[in-house]
Amino acid sequence: xxxxxxxxxxxxxxxxxxxxxxxxxxxxxxxxxxxxxxxxxxxxxxxxxxxxxxxxxxxxxxxxxxxxxxxxxxxxxxxxxxxxxxxxxxxxxxxxxxxxxxxxxxxxxxxxxxxxxxxxxxxxxxxxxxxxxxxxxxxxxxxxxxxxxxxxxxxxxxxxxxxxxxxxxxxxxx
Numbered sequence: 001x002x003x004x005x006x007x008x009x010x011x012x013x014x015x016x017x018x019x020x021x022x023x024x025x026x027x028x029x030x031x032x033x034x035x036x037x038x039x040x041x042x043x044x045x046x047x048x049x050x051x052x053x054x055x056x057x058x059x060x061x062x063x064x065x066x067x068x069x070x071x072x073x074x075x076x077x078x079x080x081x082x083x084x085x086x087x088x089x090x091x092x093x094x095x096x097x098x099x100x101x102x103x104x105x106x107x108x109x110x111x112x113x114x115x116x117x118x119x120x121x122x123x124x125x126x127x128x129x130x131x132x133x134x135x136x137x138x139x140x141x142x143x144x145x146x147x148x149x150x151x152x153x154x155x156x157x158x159x160x161x162x163x164x165x166x167x168x169x170x171x172x173x174x
Contacts, residue, residue: 004171013057031115045101048090074143104139111162145174
C-alpha cells in the first residue's frame, strides 16, 4: 500500500529553510505533531531542540556535524547533535546532561532541512526503542522518497539551492 504526503514549509531563517511533511491529507505536519506532543510532556527537552533549530538556521547552516546520523535505509539524521559540551547546553537540575529526545530529519543540503517527528529515546539503538522506532523508520522512508523526488526532478532547487520548489499538488509517495 502506498502512502502519500505533501510538503509544508515550516520556517525560514538566515541560513536554513525548514520544511516538513503532512501525511494522507492531514494539515498538521509531522514536525507540528512533535511540537504539540512534547510541549506538554517534555518542554525543556523540546526547547533545547528548538534552540538548535534556530541556531543552525541563523548562524551555522545545516552542517553535517550538527546532526546525528540516523540512516538505516537512507541518509536520515536527528537533532540534537551529540555532545553535552556543545552550546546550547541541555541541563537538568543545574547540570549539563545529554538530551535523549530525538527529532528525526533530512539534511538535504546546508540550506534545507526537512523536520519529521520523534520522541524520547530509551534504548541504545533506535530500532530497539519502543518510543522512537516508528519515527526512525518513517524518517528513513521519507528521506528515501524525498531523495527520489529530487532525482526525478519532482522537487527542484531554487537558483542558489537555499529553498525547494515543487508543484502545488505534488504528492510524495512512500
